[in-house]
Amino acid sequence: MPQGPVRARGTRTIAVANQKGGVGKTTTAINLATGLAACGQSVLVVDLDPQGNASTGLGVSEYETDVYDVLIGGGRFEDVICRSEIPGLDVAPASADLAGAEIELIDIPHRESRLRETLAPVLGRYDYVLIDCPPALGLLTINALVAADSVLVPLQCEYFALEGMTRLMKSIERIRRAYNESLNIQGIVLTMYDSRNNLCRSVEADVRAHFNDRVYKTVIPRNVRLSEAPSYGKPALVYDLACSGAQAYARLAAELLRREGVGPIGEAAE
Ligand SMILES: Nc1ncnc2c1ncn2[C@@H]1O[C@H](COP(=O)(O)OP(=O)(O)O)[C@@H](O)[C@H]1O
Numbered sequence: 001m002p003q004g005p006v007r008a009r010g011t012r013t014i015a016v017a018n019q020k021g022g023v024g025k026t027t028t029a030i031n032l033a034t035g036l037a038a039c040g041q042s043v044l045v046v047d048l049d050p051q052g053n054a055s056t057g058l059g060v061s062e063y064e065t066d067v068y069d070v071l072i073g074g075g076r077f078e079d080v081i082c083r084s085e086i087p088g089l090d091v092a093p094a095s096a097d098l099a100g101a102e103i104e105l106i107d108i109p110h111r112e113s114r115l116r117e118t119l120a121p122v123l124g125r126y127d128y129v130l131i132d133c134p135p136a137l138g139l140l141t142i143n144a145l146v147a148a149d150s151v152l153v154p155l156q157c158e159y160f161a162l163e164g165m166t167r168l169m170k171s172i173e174r175i176r177r178a179y180n181e182s183l184n185i186q187g188i189v190l191t192m193y194d195s196r197n198n199l200c201r202s203v204e205a206d207v208r209a210h211f212n213d214r215v216y217k218t219v220i221p222r223n224v225r226l227s228e229a230p231s232y233g234k235p236a237l238v239y240d241l242a243c244s245g246a247q248a249y250a251r252l253a254a255e256l257l258r259r260e261g262v263g264p265i266g267e268a269a270e
């Protein structure tokens with residue numbers, strides 16, 4: 001099996017992953033993607049969670065085929081891609097069928113690299129591909145990590161956050177050794193942050209001490225507008241751009257671009 005993602009020059013594929021549920025993966029995928037598109041990047045969100053929250057949160061709820069049909073059914077990625085209402089932002093939606101893929105993939109050749117292989121033909125159309133992972137380290141998340149150049153980890157500042165990170169880092173290391181030697185950490189973003197909460201602040205200090213500059217300076221505050229937006233099928237950046245959550249994700253997009261040397265202020269990459 002080839003090492004490293006089959007990657008069109010210039011496309012960056014980022015898996016948004018954390019085996020814990022409810023830490024802000026989908027919220028981050030939706031709003032970071034929107035922030036990147038607002039900065040002029042062409043972006044594809046691949047929904048790899050059978051719950052399909054990234055799809056509905058981006059207003060994509062009616063579609064004929066989905067990522068399941070590509071991974072298992074032999075369909076083509078380009079037939080699955082839908083446009084969102086945000087210019088420059090496309091979505092490859094997921095349906096509940098994808099839940100079966102965890103099991104069905106087991107019997108398929110190259111089961112770990114189905115996503116990498118099927119995604120390759122459309123990569124060249126995008127500057128960024130964000131993969132919204134399910135809350136488990138099963139075959140779907142493995143497919144995301146094999147297809148990705150890097151992993152972006154949303155981390156909720158709570159007890160045991162660091163223990164969860166250690167597990168995730170071990171899985172990333174295993175994927176790196178077996179399938180994708182160039183996989184790296186895009187960054188860690190602290191989500192649902194509440195600066196008045198002592199535990200939050202102390203977990204933040206631990207995470208920053210441990211992971212240093214891999215932790216984004218931008219933190220995402222707890223903000224009810226972020227949780228309201230999906231029920232309107234809109235990213236928070238469209239639903240209420242002025243809210244603190246939307247502003248934080250806009251800053252996160254700018255920080256991510258800046259770190260890669262394509263930021264609005266044109267700072268060199270770190
Ligand atoms: N910063 C935030 N402030 C308030 N609510 C949030 C925030 N981030 C996520 N949520 C809400 O928390 C829940 C879990 O977030 P979600 O992004 O779906 O997590 P995951 O994809 O990791 O399971 C959702 O209801 C979401 O709307």
Ligand SMILES: [Mg+2]
Pocket residue numbers: 025026027049053133134
């Ligand atoms: Mg999710």
